[in-house]
Amino acid sequence: xxxxxxxxxxxxxxxxxxxxxxxxxxxxxxxxxxxxxxxxxxxxxxxxxxxxxxxxxxxxxxxxxxxxxxxxxxxxxxxxxxxxxxxxxxxxxxxxxxxxxxxxxxxxxxxxxxxxxxxxxxxxxxxxxxxxxxxxxxxxxxxxxxxxxxxxxxxxxxxxxxxxxxxxxxxxxxxxxxxxxxxxxxxxxxxxxxxxxxxxxxxxxxxxxxxxxxxxxxxxxxxxxxxxxxxxxxxxxxxxxxxxxxxxxxxxxxxxxxxxxxxxxxxxxxxxxxxx
Amino acid sequence: xxxxxxxxxxxxxxxxxxxxxxxxxxxxxxxxxxxxxxxxxxxxxxxxxxxxxxxxxxxxxxxxxxxxxxxxxxxxxxxxxxxxxxxxxxxxxxxxxxxxxxxxxxxxxxxxxxxxxxxxxxxxxxxxxxxxxxxxxxxxxxxxxxxxxxxxxxxxxxxxxxxxxxxxxxxxxxxxxxxxxxxxxxxxxxxxxxxxxxxxxxxxxxxxxxxxxxxxxxxxxxxxxxxxxxxxxxxxxxxxxxxxxxxxxxxxxxxxxxxxxxxxxxxxxxxxxxxxxxxxxxxxxxxxxxxxxxxxxxxxxxxxxxxxxxxxxxxxxxxxxxxxxxxxxxxxxxxxxxxxxxxxxxxxxxx
Numbered sequence: 001x002x003x004x005x006x007x008x009x010x011x012x013x014x015x016x017x018x019x020x021x022x023x024x025x026x027x028x029x030x031x032x033x034x035x036x037x038x039x040x041x042x043x044x045x046x047x048x049x050x051x052x053x054x055x056x057x058x059x060x061x062x063x064x065x066x067x068x069x070x071x072x073x074x075x076x077x078x079x080x081x082x083x084x085x086x087x088x089x090x091x092x093x094x095x096x097x098x099x100x101x102x103x104x105x106x107x108x109x110x111x112x113x114x115x116x117x118x119x120x121x122x123x124x125x126x127x128x129x130x131x132x133x134x135x136x137x138x139x140x141x142x143x144x145x146x147x148x149x150x151x152x153x154x155x156x157x158x159x160x161x162x163x164x165x166x167x168x169x170x171x172x173x174x175x176x177x178x179x180x181x182x183x184x185x186x187x188x189x190x191x192x193x194x195x196x197x198x199x200x201x202x203x204x205x206x207x208x209x210x211x212x213x214x215x216x217x218x219x220x221x222x223x224x225x226x227x228x229x230x231x232x233x234x235x236x237x238x239x240x241x242x243x244x245x246x247x248x249x250x251x252x253x254x255x256x257x258x259x260x261x262x263x264x265x266x267x268x269x270x271x272x273x274x275x276x
Numbered sequence: 277x278x279x280x281x282x283x284x285x286x287x288x289x290x291x292x293x294x295x296x297x298x299x300x301x302x303x304x305x306x307x308x309x310x311x312x313x314x315x316x317x318x319x320x321x322x323x324x325x326x327x328x329x330x331x332x333x334x335x336x337x338x339x340x341x342x343x344x345x346x347x348x349x350x351x352x353x354x355x356x357x358x359x360x361x362x363x364x365x366x367x368x369x370x371x372x373x374x375x376x377x378x379x380x381x382x383x384x385x386x387x388x389x390x391x392x393x394x395x396x397x398x399x400x401x402x403x404x405x406x407x408x409x410x411x412x413x414x415x416x417x418x419x420x421x422x423x424x425x426x427x428x429x430x431x432x433x434x435x436x437x438x439x440x441x442x443x444x445x446x447x448x449x450x451x452x453x454x455x456x457x458x459x460x461x462x463x464x465x466x467x468x469x470x471x472x473x474x475x476x477x478x479x480x481x482x483x484x485x486x487x488x489x490x491x492x493x494x495x496x497x498x499x500x501x502x503x504x505x506x507x508x509x510x511x512x513x514x515x516x517x518x519x520x521x522x523x524x525x526x527x528x529x530x531x532x533x534x535x536x537x538x539x540x541x542x543x544x545x546x547x548x549x550x551x552x553x554x555x556x557x558x559x560x561x562x563x564x565x566x567x568x569x570x571x572x573x574x575x576x577x578x579x580x581x582x583x584x585x586x587x588x589x590x591x592x593x594x595x596x597x598x599x600x601x602x603x604x605x606x607x608x609x610x611x612x613x614x615x616x617x618x619x620x621x622x623x624x625x626x627x
Contacts, residue, residue, distance in 0.1 A: 054361040056381050133455050140461030141446065224447050236422045237587055238357045238374075238381045 059241040067241040068248075076230070077249065084219065084226040087143075088211050091150025096207050099155040100200070103162025113163075124156040128214045132221060146218050153214035157206035165199025166192070201265035208261060212254050303509050305343045306516065308333075309356045309368035312348025313470075314544035320348050321540045321550075323391050323563050324369045324499065326523045329539045333519030342512065348543075353423065357383065366505040367516060371424035371497040372578040373587070379597060380588035384503040388517050389603045390571045392524070392563030393494035395553055396428035398484030399471045400464040401457060406483055409436035412443050415463040418456050421447040424495035427581045428486055429466045432493065454479075468495075469545060469553035487557050492622070494562070496574050506599075517602040521565050521610060528560025528615055566607065566616050567600035573621035 041061060047053045048060040059067075071077040106113040106120070128149045139145045173195060177187050193200075219228025227246055234242025310325065312318030319325060327333050328346045337344065347365070349355040353374025359365045360383050368375075369391040379385055400406035406415065409432045419425050430440060446462055453465045458479050465471060465480070474480040486493035499520055506513050526532055536559065537550045554562070575594055582588045607613060 054363070056361040056378075056383065057358055133451065136452060136455035136461070137459045140459050141448065141452070141456050142461065221449065221452065233421075235354050236374075236377075238354060238377045 056238060057240055059244065064241045064244045064248075067239075068245045071242070071245060077227075077245070080225065080227045080230045081249065081253075084215055084228070087146050087150055087226065088208070088215055091147050091215075092154045092208060092211055094147065095151030095154030095211070096158045096204065098151070099158025099203070099207065100162050102155070103159035103164075103203070104166055106159070107163035107166025120159065124160075128153055129217060129221075132218070146215075149214055149218045150211045153210040154207035157210055158203040161199045161203030161206065162196065165196035165203075168199070169195045197271070198265070198269045201261075201268045205258065205261040205265055208257060209254065212250070212257070216250060302340055302342055303366075303505070303512055304341070305345050306333075306337075306367065306505075306512065307365050308344065308346045309359055309365040309370075310346065310348050311352050311356070311370050312350050312543065314350075314542065318348040318350045319540075319542040319544075320346075320369075321543050321545070322369060322394070322497075323520065323523055323527065323565065325543070326527055326536060326539060327520050329542075330523065330526060332523040332526070333516055336515040336519040337512075353377070357381075360385065360502060363502075365502070367499065367501050369497060369499040371495065372575060373422055373424050373427055373582060375498060375500060376575075376579055376582050376592055377422065377587055379592050380582070380590050385500040385597070386503050386506055387498045387500050387567065387575075387598045388506075388513070389499040389520055389565040390567060391497045391499050392565065393487075393496055394424065394468060395557070396425055396432075396466060396484075396486035396493070396495050397469065397471045397482055397553075398429075398432070398464060398466050399457065399474050399480035400483050401460060402478065402481050404463055406464055406481075409433060409484060410438060411483075412464060413438060414442065416444045416446060416461075418446045418448045418453045418462040418465045419467070420449055420453070421445070422585075422587050424497060424578075425466050425468065426585070427578055428493070428495050430581060430585075431577070432484065432486070432489065435489070435493075469549055472549045472552055473546075487562075492570075492574060492577075496571075496578075498575075499565070514602055514605060518606040518609070521603060521606040521612070524560075524563050524565045525610060525612060525615070527563050528558075530559075533559060560615060564616050564619075565603055566619075567598055567603055568618045569621045570619035572598065 044058065045061050048055065048058055068077070102116075102120070106117050131149065131152065135145055135148060139148060169192060173191055177191050182190070215226070216228040216231070219226040220232040227250055231243045231246035234240065234246065308324060308328070310320040310322065310328075312320055320328070324346075325348075334344050347359075349359065353370050356365070356368050356370045357374060357378035360368055360378065367388075368385075371394070375385065398409070400411075400415075404415075405411060412433070417429065419429055429445075433439060433442070446456070448456055448462075450467060450470055453462075453467060454470075454474065456462045457465050457474065464483075466484075471480070472482065475482050486495065499517075501513055501516075527536055533554075537547050537554070540550050541547045572594065575598070579588075579592050579594065583591070607616060
């Protein structure tokens with residue numbers, strides 16, 4: 001029962017932070033987050049205005065803004081982003097779902113882990129890029145190729161996190177459930193899932209960030225549309241302003257996504273701790 | 277002006293390093309860029325690779341402190357444009373489509389010589405009835421867009437009375453093209469001699485070879501210098517071009533054919549493939565360095581292609597870009613007028 005005590009304390013600390021300190025730290029974090037990008041843009045601006053870097057390779061920030069507005073007005077960037085996000089959504093849905101069940105399997109069953117674990121870990125260690133030629137051979141160059149690569153990218157972190165979560169269900173909780181004689185279904189929904197929630201949440205976050213990285217790679221290599229292809233094409237045309245616009249869009253979206261998911265994760269952790 | 281000056285200073289510092297400014301005609305290191313292939317140390321497959329391997333350009337600077345340095349970019353055209361723009365290269369030889377893209381985006385290059393021709397091949401799935409360009413109608417064709425191969429395909433389609441709209445183009449890198457045709461995701465591919473092994477493996481049939489499609493079917497490109505270098509070192513520029521022309525002269529001699537193939541095979545393509553790719557073409561004519569009407573006409577066609585495909589936003593002034601004086605000078609001093617007489621725009625010799 002010692003686990004309960006510890007978790008209670010933990011949730012109390014998290015639930016009642018000093019409002020003033022929180023506001024102060026929020027402003028502080030905001031400044032910290034912005035300091036580096038602002039410094040980078042200043043450096044970029046200074047270097048390009050003084051001609052320290054080639055204007056073709058590192059175009060001036062205002063040109064990049066102009067290109068961004070042009071791409072926005074022509075709808076190119078929206079179209080590219082829509083294609084990319086649809087791919088992420090599909091890949092994530094398939095990959096994360098499969099990853100969750102696979103993680104549950106190898107986390108819960110020692111036999112399954114003994115049979116499947118090593119193969120899974122070996123395959124997971126091969127980066128998506130290495131899979132590309134084989135997958136092109138199997139799937140061609142159509143949409144399914146990209147979805148499978150993204151699904152694989154989501155599958156791995158999701159499975160690892162879920163398995164970790166399944167192994168880490170406190171022994172005390174399992175004992176209680178046994179004493180209470182809970183039905184399998186109830187036990188799964190009321191005990192297993194809440195206890196695993198923090199792990200699942202971090203699995204989701206890792207999956208999505210992996211999907212994001214793989215997306216750009218797969219679109220750059222074997223794509224004909226999407227944000228990654230837009231960047232590769234911009235480089236081919238020696239219009240690096242397009243590449244920089246792509247980098248900024250991907251960076252900002254990735255960053256916002258990460259913050260949102262971190263928030264959600266913290267929320268889930270808090271609730272699961274409070275419930276536990 | 278200040279920008280220009282500081283760029284120049286930066287480039288100069290990089291170029292000469294500690295060796296302070298020499299007299300006008302002795303640059304410390306002359307840096308050459310070329311398209312490269314192969315693992316480990318990439319190598320080139322054109323005229324410049326011969327000039328490098330046989331030391332033709334280095335020999336021009338024998339006894340002077342000037343060194344020559346060759347870099348082969350596996351990132352092909354775009355990587356060379358970036359390197360030129362960053363002041364990392366003085367000379368480069370690469371395909372017409374990317375160097376027009378570079379010029380249109382403001383690179384200060386000058387064309388000094390033609391780098392000759394590259395043979396473009398078309399390969400199709402063996403289970404399809406594709407025997408000529410006109411059979412491509414309604415088919416899916418993989419190429420790497422914005423390259424001279426892209427130009428080659430569009431030009432071949434036009435010559436066969438078709439247009440881009442009659443086929444579906446899929447933009448893929450070389451390695452992915454091979455996988456795509458093997459997987460039957462595309463019906464045909466267009467590329468350089470890297471497609472030839474597909475036929476031996478039974479994955480595809482070669483149905484098109486640009487050198488058999490008349491004088492103007494082959495791919496082309498140029499040997500360029502940065503305007504900055506040309507202005508600062510006109511004599512060194514002449515020496516480089518003379519060395520380059522000597523390499524072409526060496527290639528024109530049939531007894532050097534096998535050695536040339538051996539040199540090019542350093543880029544990873546087996547000698548048999550290279551010799552198959554070049555069968556039926558005289559290397560002396562294929563690697564003609566002259567900037568005559570024929571060359572200019574082909575560049576005009578490539579510029580029009582770049583405009584049509586919206587690869588460039590601004591036009592390129594070809595007359596100001598091409599400077600034939602160096603190559604003409606070299607051809608005259610080496611007495612090679614009879615080897616490479618003037619060609620008309622259509623590729624007919626004018627004597």
